[in-house]
Amino acid sequence: MPVIGDAITPGFLHEIRQKLNREDKVALLAALDDVHEADIAEIITLLSHDHRANFMRLVGRDIPAPVFAELDDGVRDEVVEYIDIDTLVATVQELDSDDAVFVLEDLDTQEQQEVLQKISASDRALLERALEFPEDSAGRLAQAEFVAVPPFWTVGQTIDYLRDNDDLPTHFLEIFVVDPRHQPVGVVHLSEVLRTQRPVNMENILHDDFTVIEADADREDVARLFERYNLVSAAVVDAERRLLGVITADDVFEVITEEAGEDILLLGGVGDENVTDSVVEAARGRFSWLFLNLLTAICASLVIGYFDGSIEQMVALAVLMPIVASMGGNAGTQTLTITVRSLATQEISALNAARVVYREFGIGLLNGILFAVLTGAVGTVWFGDAMLGVVLAAAMIVNLIVAALAGILIPLGLDRAGIDPAVASSVFVTTVTDVVGFLAFLGFATLFLLN
Amino acid sequence: MPVIGDAITPGFLHEIRQKLNREDKVALLAALDDVHEADIAEIITLLSHDHRANFMRLVGRDIPAPVFAELDDGVRDEVVEYIDIDTLVATVQELDSDDAVFVLEDLDTQEQQEVLQKISASDRALLERALEFPEDSAGRLAQAEFVAVPPFWTVGQTIDYLRDNDDLPTHFLEIFVVDPRHQPVGVVHLSEVLRTQRPVNMENILHDDFTVIEADADREDVARLFERYNLVSAAVVDAERRLLGVITADDVFEVITEEAGEDILLLGGVGDENVTDSVVEAARGRFSWLFLNLLTAICASLVIGYFDGSIEQMVALAVLMPIVASMGGNAGTQTLTITVRSLATQEISALNAARVVYREFGIGLLNGILFAVLTGAVGTVWFGDAMLGVVLAAAMIVNLIVAALAGILIPLGLDRAGIDPAVASSVFVTTVTDVVGFLAFLGFATLFLLN
Numbered sequence: 001m002p003v004i005g006d007a008i009t010p011g012f013l014h015e016i017r018q019k020l021n022r023e024d025k026v027a028l029l030a031a032l033d034d035v036h037e038a039d040i041a042e043i044i045t046l047l048s049h050d051h052r053a054n055f056m057r058l059v060g061r062d063i064p065a066p067v068f069a070e071l072d073d074g075v076r077d078e079v080v081e082y083i084d085i086d087t088l089v090a091t092v093q094e095l096d097s098d099d100a101v102f103v104l105e106d107l108d109t110q111e112q113q114e115v116l117q118k119i120s121a122s123d124r125a126l127l128e129r130a131l132e133f134p135e136d137s138a139g140r141l142a143q144a145e146f147v148a149v150p151p152f153w154t155v156g157q158t159i160d161y162l163r164d165n166d167d168l169p170t171h172f173l174e175i176f177v178v179d180p181r182h183q184p185v186g187v188v189h190l191s192e193v194l195r196t197q198r199p200v201n202m203e204n205i206l207h208d209d210f211t212v213i214e215a216d217a218d219r220e221d222v223a224r225l226f227e228r229y230n231l232v233s234a235a236v237v238d239a240e241r242r243l244l245g246v247i248t249a250d251d252v253f254e255v256i257t258e259e260a261g262e263d264i265l266l267l268g269g270v271g272d273e274n275v276t277d278s279v280v281e282a283a284r285g286r287f288s289w290l291f292l293n294l295l296t297a298i299c300a301s302l303v304i305g306y307f308d309g310s311i312e313q314m315v316a317l318a319v320l321m322p323i324v325a326s327m328g329g330n331a332g333t334q335t336l337t338i339t340v341r342s343l344a345t346q347e348i349s350a351l352n353a354a355r356v357v358y359r360e361f362g363i364g365l366l367n368g369i370l371f372a373v374l375t376g377a378v379g380t381v382w383f384g385d386a387m388l389g390v391v392l393a394a395a396m397i398v399n400l401i402v403a404a405l406a407g408i409l410i411p412l413g414l415d416r417a418g419i420d421p422a423v424a425s426s427v428f429v430t431t432v433t434d435v436v437g438f439l440a441f442l443g444f445a446t447l448f449l450l451n
Numbered sequence: 452m453p454v455i456g457d458a459i460t461p462g463f464l465h466e467i468r469q470k471l472n473r474e475d476k477v478a479l480l481a482a483l484d485d486v487h488e489a490d491i492a493e494i495i496t497l498l499s500h501d502h503r504a505n506f507m508r509l510v511g512r513d514i515p516a517p518v519f520a521e522l523d524d525g526v527r528d529e530v531v532e533y534i535d536i537d538t539l540v541a542t543v544q545e546l547d548s549d550d551a552v553f554v555l556e557d558l559d560t561q562e563q564q565e566v567l568q569k570i571s572a573s574d575r576a577l578l579e580r581a582l583e584f585p586e587d588s589a590g591r592l593a594q595a596e597f598v599a600v601p602p603f604w605t606v607g608q609t610i611d612y613l614r615d616n617d618d619l620p621t622h623f624l625e626i627f628v629v630d631p632r633h634q635p636v637g638v639v640h641l642s643e644v645l646r647t648q649r650p651v652n653m654e655n656i657l658h659d660d661f662t663v664i665e666a667d668a669d670r671e672d673v674a675r676l677f678e679r680y681n682l683v684s685a686a687v688v689d690a691e692r693r694l695l696g697v698i699t700a701d702d703v704f705e706v707i708t709e710e711a712g713e714d715i716l717l718l719g720g721v722g723d724e725n726v727t728d729s730v731v732e733a734a735r736g737r738f739s740w741l742f743l744n745l746l747t748a749i750c751a752s753l754v755i756g757y758f759d760g761s762i763e764q765m766v767a768l769a770v771l772m773p774i775v776a777s778m779g780g781n782a783g784t785q786t787l788t789i790t791v792r793s794l795a796t797q798e799i800s801a802l803n804a805a806r807v808v809y810r811e812f813g814i815g816l817l818n819g820i821l822f823a824v825l826t827g828a829v830g831t832v833w834f835g836d837a838m839l840g841v842v843l844a845a846a847m848i849v850n851l852i853v854a855a856l857a858g859i860l861i862p863l864g865l866d867r868a869g870i871d872p873a874v875a876s877s878v879f880v881t882t883v884t885d886v887v888g889f890l891a892f893l894g895f896a897t898l899f900l901l902n
Contacts, residue, residue: 010802036660038679046802162645172642173624173683190641191623194613209487227708228489230701232624232683249700250681253707257678260711261792267715268788269781275793279813286785287818290778294825297777305770311762318769319756322885325773326748327741330720334737337719341712342726347523351461351497362730367738374745434773 008042016043020054028059041070044079045276056082065091069099074276077106085111089118092127096169098143098251101130105140129244138222139215141255142236142245145169148176149202151185156198173233173248177206182242184235186210212237215244222247223255224346263344266422267337269293289427296431300325303435307442310450316383317445320392323378324441327371328399328433335360335407336429340422343415357408364404368397387449395441399433406432459493467494471505479510492521495530496727507533516542520550525727528557536562540569543578547620549594549702552581556591580695589673590666592706593687593696596620599627600653602636607649624684624699628657633693635686637661663688666695673698674706675797714795717873718788720744740878747882751776754886758893761901767834768896771843774829775892778822779850779884786811786858787880791873794866808859815855819848838900846892850884857883 012031019028032040040063047055052075060083068091071079080088080103088107092100092115104112104127112131116124126144133139147168149158158175162168175193177186186206196205211234213222225231226249233248265271269289273282304311304321311318339356342348348356372393380389406429411421463482470479483491491514498506503526511534519542522530531539531554539558543551543566555563555578563582567575577595584590598619600609609626613619626644628637637657647656662685664673676682677700684699716722720740724733755762755772762769790807793799799807823844831840857880862872 008802013802036680038681045798159645162642163648168646170642170646171640189622190645191613191621193645194610194641195619195621197614226701227704229487230489230704232700249683249704250677252704253678253681253700256704256707257711257796260708260715261796264711264715264718264788264792267719268784268792270785270789273789275789275798275807275810279810279817282810283814283817286782286814287821289785290781290818290822291825293781294774294778294822297774298829300773300777301770304773308766308770311769312766315759315763315769318762318766318772319752319759321769322751322755322773322776322889323745323748326751326881326885327745330741330744331737333719334721334740337716338721338724338726341715341719345708345712347496347726351459351464355499356726359726359730359733363734363737366730366734367741370738371741371745374742378749430777434777438773 008039008046013043013046016055017047017051020047020051020058023054023058025058028055029062032059032063037064037066038070040064040067041075045072045075049078052079053082061087065094066099068103069095072274072276073106074274076103080107080111085114085118089115093119093123096143096145097123097126097130097245098141098247100127101140104131105135133215136219137215138213138217138219138236138247139244141219141222141247141251142215143169143248143251144245145172146176146243146246147172148178148182148184148243151177151179151201151203151206153202154198155193155196155200155202155205158193158202159198172246174246175202176235176243176246177202178243181240183240184210184212184237184243187235210235212241213247214239219255220259223252223259226252227256260344263340263422266420267340267426269426292427293430296427296434299431300434300438303438304442307438307446310442310446313450314445316385316388317442320379320388321438321441323375324392324395324399325434325437327375327396328403328437329430331364331367331400332403332407332429332433333426335364335404336411336425339408339411340425343411343421348412353412357405357412360404360408361401364401365397368400371400372396385449388445391444391448392441394444395437398440399437402436403429403433459490459497464494464497467506468498468502471498471502471509474505474509476509479506480513483510483514488515488517489521491515491518492526496523496526500529503529504533512538516545517550519554520546523725523727524557525725527554531558531562536565536569540566544570544574547594547596548574548577548581548696549592549698551578552591555582556586584666587670588666589664589668589670589687589698590695592670592673592698592702593666594620594699594702595696596623597627597694597697598623599629599633599635599694602628602630602652602654602657604653605649606644606647606651606653606656609644609653610649623697625697626653627686627694627697628653629694632691634691635661635663635688635694638686661686663692664698665690670706671710674703674710677703678707711795714791714873717871718791718877720877743878744881747878747885750882751885751889754889755893758889758897761893761897764901765896767836767839768893771830771839772889772892774826775843775846775850776885776888778826778847779854779888780881782815782818782851783854783858783880783884784877786815786855787862787876790859790862791876794862794872799863804863808856808863811855811859812852815852816848819851822851823847836900839896842895842899843892845895846888849891850888853887854880854884 044052056079092103175188176184179185186208187210188202188206192205211229211231213234213236215236215238233246235243236245236247238244271285273285375396376389376393379392380386410428411425414421507530543554626639627635630636637659638661639653639657643656662680662682664685664687666687666689684697686694687696687698689695722736724736826847827840827844830843831837861879862876865872
């Protein structure tokens, strides 16, 4: 029974590696016997490439099918190479349709066709239909195994049907009530079936305020719906509103985690990188972000270069100028972060955007004044020049206000233009704060300190 | 029936505001009649402070209890001020215990006591016990309403018990089988109860490999467990392994969203800020982060100040030096982001840390060489000085390698020391890349270009 904290230990992993080195299949299977599918997937992920190949060659045919559904895409791609087509077919047939689709979608087209040809016609039809939906859609997330009954059935009839029918899914959370066109008219929670007397009709206990998701809906919207309405499952329908399948909470955890993680990675400039990517793949992915940053850093340098005469006259400007730019960059990033996060959780929308912009302006102004006083004092004391302190303070106020406005208006603008605000905002915001920071400080200095 | 995309429209919100201005309670309640509790909570959140106060004064007694559970903490704090103690008592009594605790934990101690005194002794005991668990613990998340039966009951007896007993929760996902000490020995999914013949004993269909969570476990660990093992619900037990309550998937969505969001906010230097915080609260929260950054920016300036003689001799150094620091900062942030994210999803652990450090070194070296060539060319062409280009290139390689190492070793170190790596890593990493960037560039220039 899994209890928090008893994940895979280094000792256990070491044991697995030793058995692999000895190619001791029997001992390996015995060690894995009580291990949860998700933990076997984790072990496979933690092994080196060579050990992984060995592992699959040795016990690939014997591990439970759900292990394949639990693997991360990158590792699954690799692992699928090591097993034969019959194991793949058996795996796909054993899994629920949503998990089977996970495994199938990663195969190349020829292999996918080969597997689909070898499974039963009814399963094939289900999977082919699911594969036709876009990759991040509700249609892909849904499993085609569910229980549906007509409204005029009694609770007793429903229970008898469930007891007598071996074809039904072993595990389900609710019963859908459908009309003759197979359109859902309501949903009955299993606890309600259990708590109701046998003669009562299903139509008398159904909820008609249940959630219906269209198959081509984006999975991110699906996740929001589950969060917002505290769902544990929801019906997925086709364009004619016919019941196609059901999405359950466990499918949604992964979506929520991945979508929230995507924003972190995008803001940090590492796009869709994964720790399992190779060095060259990762370096290539990060290169383009750094290259963009190089261009913007050169813009900032051009601004400085424009004031080279001033710096020559007063080297203290070169010493202090990074402070203004750095504070602006950080303040802008703060605003940007809260904006991107609030857009993702829909706490900011067209309904309150103006109020939030006003709020950020206020925060920028307030902190701008505070840091103007602080840095002004630093500049004055360090170089014994009160006017230098004033110039530093003035540049600081300007840059913190501009940072706040850039931090909110840039992501809001991108969002309104239909571009993911997490993607490009960061580089725009820091460019603005760098350029404005250097421009304001060196410009004010040139105007008021020199000549 | 909620369908994706039919959230609150600006028109509907406008309508609500008009009814509020007219103080038309009847029309307001009619408009809210079909609206889901989560959407009413959203409307309350979107209203201005004045409208919110009006709204609660007008219909606070009439809106469904779950609305209070759906509100964000900050808004709930405010809203609770506007309603009388009897409404609060009614709300707490109507909610499931986990949601009631949400509402109670935000009240001040005196008000909390007042509410607790006015509810039934059995409810009070449940809630007081829940409130004793730490704020982010499994004990707080769990609801005390669940169904438990002894192992020797038959399926038929269980169904009859469910049908005849009005005290049971209306909605549950599984039945716990408990021994005489009230320790869970297994779990039966409702679909299995429904699919099994009446004479079969519950002990014959129970799963004993179910998940048990200790009440003082951190809610972040609870979320990981749900994700990892695809749970829709899990039993919560006390220190004696007695069944206390159950956590369901819908409780966990919020945890996952919040925890992932926390990392974004911490990395961006905005801690636990919420868009509903006031300007002064938000500015105060962000001040400390910016202040820390000011101190590190001054460190970087001290490094530059040490080379003021060199800059006086060659102002091109001042123009180019931010490029080295900025590239290092970005490269470090990339590594840091992927590290923090992978630690949160447990893709990096003690089991593979060394491999990941080696990988980051490789990425830093590779991109260091590429950007050394690029920036070396820029420096040479811009200032017509090949040696300046070489110095820039050398500083770039050094700083990108240091950035990669800082970006992985700092968060790993903090994590090992038991400190959340998202909290403080960012400022350490950019300090390292600023200082090393200026030091390397100005240092190499002083050694090889001047004199």
